[in-house]
Amino acid sequence: MTEPHRNPxxxxxxxxxxxxxxxxxxxxxxxxxxxxxxxxxxxLRAREAFSxxxxxxxxxxxxxxxxxxxGVQLIRAVDAKQGMGSSLAAGIQSLANTQATAVAVLLGDxxxxxxxxxxxxxxxxxxxHIVVAYCEGQRGHPxxxxxxxxxxxxxxQGENGxxxxxxxxxxxxxxxxxxxxxxxxxxxxxxxLNHPPIS
Numbered sequence: 001m002t003e004p005h006r007n008p009x010x011x012x013x014x015x016x017x018x019x020x021x022x023x024x025x026x027x028x029x030x031x032x033x034x035x036x037x038x039x040x041x042x043x044l045r046a047r048e049a050f051s052x053x054x055x056x057x058x059x060x061x062x063x064x065x066x067x068x069x070x071g072v073q074l075i076r077a078v079d080a081k082q083g084m085g086s087s088l089a090a091g092i093q094s095l096a097n098t099q100a101t102a103v104a105v106l107l108g109d110x111x112x113x114x115x116x117x118x119x120x121x122x123x124x125x126x127x128x129h130i131v132v133a134y135c136e137g138q139r140g141h142p143x144x145x146x147x148x149x150x151x152x153x154x155x156x157q158g159e160n161g162x163x164x165x166x167x168x169x170x171x172x173x174x175x176x177x178x179x180x181x182x183x184x185x186x187x188x189x190x191x192x193l194n195h196p197p198i199s
Contacts, residue, residue: 014046028066113141146172
């Protein structure tokens with residue numbers, strides 16, 4: 001295979017260290033209609049679009065129990081309990097020694113993003129830009145951060161995610177409008193598993 005995504009210029013980083021308290025159990029292990037768990041389905045889709053995929057987990061998570069595919073690098077976020085910002089910082093720190101120019105930050109509970117969408121966003125990745133996806137006027141995921149912004153991402157703490165960083169660098173943001181409602185759909189409650197998007 002000589003597809004462009006075999007060049008690891010854009011790494012896929014799946015954030016999956018959250019508690020998922022609203023779900024009532026570990027939603028990462030919740031079963032989808034195709035038999036895959038929520039997290040496994042998300043990671044498998046990411047691997048279709050990015051040759052280098054990494055998953056951020058809590059320190060004590062069992063990757064085998066979470067059905068994470070082999071070949072995926074695991075990042076342990078020791079401060080995961082503090083919030084998504086801390087998990088994202090841990091994930092970005094793991095990229096420091098890579099040659100990648102950008103990272104696509106995906107959420108572990110969003111398996112319905114189409115492969116075409118991920119490829120379209122990946123094509124916009126650039127070291128000096130932040131690529132933000134929109135559908136029906138709403139901002140979704142993933143968000144792609146050029147390497148220029150990684151030092152700031154590494155400083156994130158607690159619940160403070162990257163929204164403030166994106167706002168502070170508005171001139172470097174590339175907005176991509178899509179017709180894929182999967183970029184908006186995450187899973188908070190068990191009933192969210194039963195309503196795949198029409199796209």
